[in-house]
Amino acid sequence: MVSFTDSAEATALAERARDLMEDVVLPKERELTGGMAASDRTLKELRAAAKEYGVYAPQIDEAYGGMGYDFRDALPTFEEAGRSLLGAQAMRIAAPDEGNMHLLELHGSELQKDEYLEPLVEAEISSGFSMTEPIQGGGSDPKMLKTTAEKDGDEWVINGHKWWTTNGIGADILLVFARTDREVHPYEGCSVFIVPSDADGVEIVRNIPHIGPDIDRHGHAEIEYNDVRVPEEHLLGTEGAGFKHVQERLGPARLTHCMRYSGMASRALDIAKAYMSEREAFGTTIADKQAPRHAIAQHETELAAARALVREAADEISAGGEARIPVSMAKVFTANATQDAIDTALQFCGGNGIAKDLPIADFYESVRQFRLVDGADEVHLRSIARDAFEDIDSAELDPITRYGQ
Ligand SMILES: Cc1cc2nc3c(=O)[nH]c(=O)nc-3n(C[C@H](O)[C@H](O)[C@H](O)COP(=O)(O)OP(=O)(O)OC[C@H]3O[C@@H](n4cnc5c(N)ncnc54)[C@H](O)[C@@H]3O)c2cc1C
Numbered sequence: 167m168v169s170f171t172d173s174a175e176a177t178a179l180a181e182r183a184r185d186l187m188e189d190v191v192l193p194k195e196r197e198l199t200g201g202m203a204a205s206d207r208t209l210k211e212l213r214a215a216a217k218e219y220g221v222y223a224p225q226i227d228e229a230y231g232g233m234g235y236d237f238r239d240a241l242p243t244f245e246e247a248g249r250s251l252l253g254a255q256a257m258r259i260a261a262p263d264e265g266n267m268h269l270l271e272l273h274g275s276e277l278q279k280d281e282y283l284e285p286l287v288e289a290e291i292s293s294g295f296s297m298t299e300p301i302q303g304g305g306s307d308p309k310m311l312k313t314t315a316e317k318d319g320d321e322w323v324i325n326g327h328k329w330w331t332t333n334g335i336g337a338d339i340l341l342v343f344a345r346t347d348r349e350v351h352p353y354e355g356c357s358v359f360i361v362p363s364d365a366d367g368v369e370i371v372r373n374i375p376h377i378g379p380d381i382d383r384h385g386h387a388e389i390e391y392n393d394v395r396v397p398e399e400h401l402l403g404t405e406g407a408g409f410k411h412v413q414e415r416l417g418p419a420r421l422t423h424c425m426r427y428s429g430m431a432s433r434a435l436d437i438a439k440a441y442m443s444e445r446e447a448f449g450t451t452i453a454d455k456q457a458p459r460h461a462i463a464q465h466e467t468e469l470a471a472a473r474a475l476v477r478e479a480a481d482e483i484s485a486g487g488e489a490r491i492p493v494s495m496a497k498v499f500t501a502n503a504t505q506d507a508i509d510t511a512l513q514f515c516g517g518n519g520i521a522k523d524l525p526i527a528d529f530y531e532s533v534r535q536f537r538l539v540d541g542a543d544e545v546h547l548r549s550i551a552r553d554a555f556e557d558i559d560s561a562e563l564d565p566i567t568r569y570g571q
Contacts, residue, residue: 169469170477174240179224184248186219187253195381201522203380205253206378212256213289223258223287225269227423228280231287237418238484242360244422248429251382251528253303258289260382261426262332264343265419266293269358273403273411282339282360283417291338296328296361297412303327304343306545309352309410314516315344321403322359324367334387337363344410356408358480360400367394372527378535379528417483417493418527420540424500427536428469429446430529432503434511435465437524440513457516465507471543472500491553494546501536501543506531 172180191212192343204212213426223241227230247253254260263286267371270283285291296303297311299416303326304311313326324344331340340361347355360366371388378384403411439462442453452458479492508529519526537543 167192167474170209170242170473171446172242172477173239176242179202179235179239180220180242180246182219183221183243183253183257186216186221186256187246187249190215190219191250191253191256195252198381199523204255205385208252209255209272209289212252216258216331221257224282225259225264226271226287230267230271230283235454236484238477238480241480243426243427245429245432245473246529247561248426249433250280250525250531251430251532252404253550254426255382255446258287258376259306259372259385259388259422261419262295263293264422265415266295268418269341269402269411269415272414277399278360278402292333292336294331294336294337294340294454295343295362295415296331296340296389296391297343298328299331300329300388304533306542308343308412311343311345311356312354314348315340315346315357317398318395321395322398324391324392324396327389328391329371329374329386329388331387331389334363334389335370339363340368340389343412346405346408348407353409354406356407357405358401358402358411359396361391361394361396362467365394365396367392373448378531381525381528384530401520413488416540417489420493420497421476421480421483422546423494423536423540424472426530427504427533428476428500430463430533431507431511432467433448434508434526434529435462435469435527437517438462438511438514441518446514452514461510465503465510468499468503469507472496472503475499476522491550494549497548498539498550501533505537527528 171294194208194212219444221243223232223235238290244259247257247259250557266524267283267286270278274283280285285294299312300409302310313328315322315324326344334340340363342361343356344359345352345355352542369390371390373385373387373392376386400494443451445452475496479489479496482489482492512526512530515526518524521527
């Protein structure tokens with residue numbers, strides 16, 4: 167087993183999270199067989215238990231109802247939470263609320279924090295993050311953003327069409343990314359707004375039918391914003407600094423997502439190892455056969471590498487850096503490593519891997535999105551490649567050019 171250099175506080179928090187998972191969350195998950203969605207009551211009970219175990223909203227400042235842990239110290243707890251699709255919901259560290267709370271904490275006015283951050287932390291309200299748009303709007307290339315917000319007196323008027331807003335149906339507030347100045351480059355001309363979902367002109371078109379489990383109750387909405395008016399106090403952060411703010415939200419959110427998914431992959435492997443150790447075929451248990459053993463060893467190695475990459479990027483963020491390339495490397499590597507591990511875990515459970523009696527089928531459906539959300543694989547590889555090809559030293563070619571002349 168590979169161990170990492172997490173602080174004593176981080177390790178103690180993650181151990182409490184592990185206890186909550188073992189004592190409360192996994193037994194509750196096992197009751198919800200057949201892909202059943204968790205009820206409001208169940209989520210409430212799980213959150214009450216998370217408070218009791220001292221692992222509720224660890225990443226949020228105590229002033230807003232959290233526990234005041236540094237991002238780096240909270241990180242290992244996200245992995246524990248990821249061991250069930252209900253874990254992050256219980257600890258109030260599930261996307262998209264977690265990233266939205268982070269953005270509100272960083273840039274919200276005192277009024278916005280009172281009105282939205284504290285109730286979000288308490289799970290009295292929920293939120294969505296509305297950035298992606300149908301073709302030809304903002305997607306992998308967010309500079310293609312079409313949604314606009316124009317100032318009219320002391321109000322902003324928002325017009326646009328979004329889709330894939332996770333939690334869009336049922337959210338009380340939507341953080342909407344819009345172009346506020348078309349005269350400048352999008353990097354200087356976009357802003358984020360807090361839009362109450364019951365504002366006039368917010369029209370939910372549909373919940374997009376998709377691959378994915380129901381247990382965590384996450385839908386993804388297509389939403390039209392037609393002349394939606396919000397008071398100027400609903401601008402989140404600085405006008406024109408939307409890209410910068412979104413980057414501040416996305417960097418850490420990509421890493422917390424990595425940790426939730428490595429927890430999921432690790433649990434999938436644990437279930438598969440238990441099955442393989444019991445199940446016999448052709449005279450031995452499946453765990454006794456070398457090819458399956460090596461496959462498990464390969465995935466354990468890749469997950470350990472993923473955890474190390476995530477910590478490397480998180481250390482840089484905690485030290486005040488942006489860590490763009492380390493975050494891209496961690497994200498693209500973890501998304502593929504966790505997808506492959508979960509696929510193998512499903513395979514070695516035979517038909518039971520497909521059944522929703524075990525959580526692996528839900529994990530399998532859930533993990534596929536991770537190679538697309540928070541930047542598709544190719545978008546991160548593009549950034550890593552751009553960095554890799556910078557500062558080329560032509561002196562490396564001297565031996566060739568010397569003979570070629
Ligand atoms: C389950 C789920 C939840 C989501 N939640 C949210 C949310 O809460 N809020 C939100 O705003 N959005 C959300 N999204 C949207 C998500 O962020 C986008 O789907 C993602 O950014 C890709 O954008 P796109 O779908 O427009 O793909 P496109 O931009 O159309 O890209 C299609 C594909 O082209 C390839 N590609 C793109 N650029 C390059 C390149 N430079 N080189 C090579 N290949 C490339 C990639 O394979 C990419 O997947 C969610 C999506 C999913 C599936």
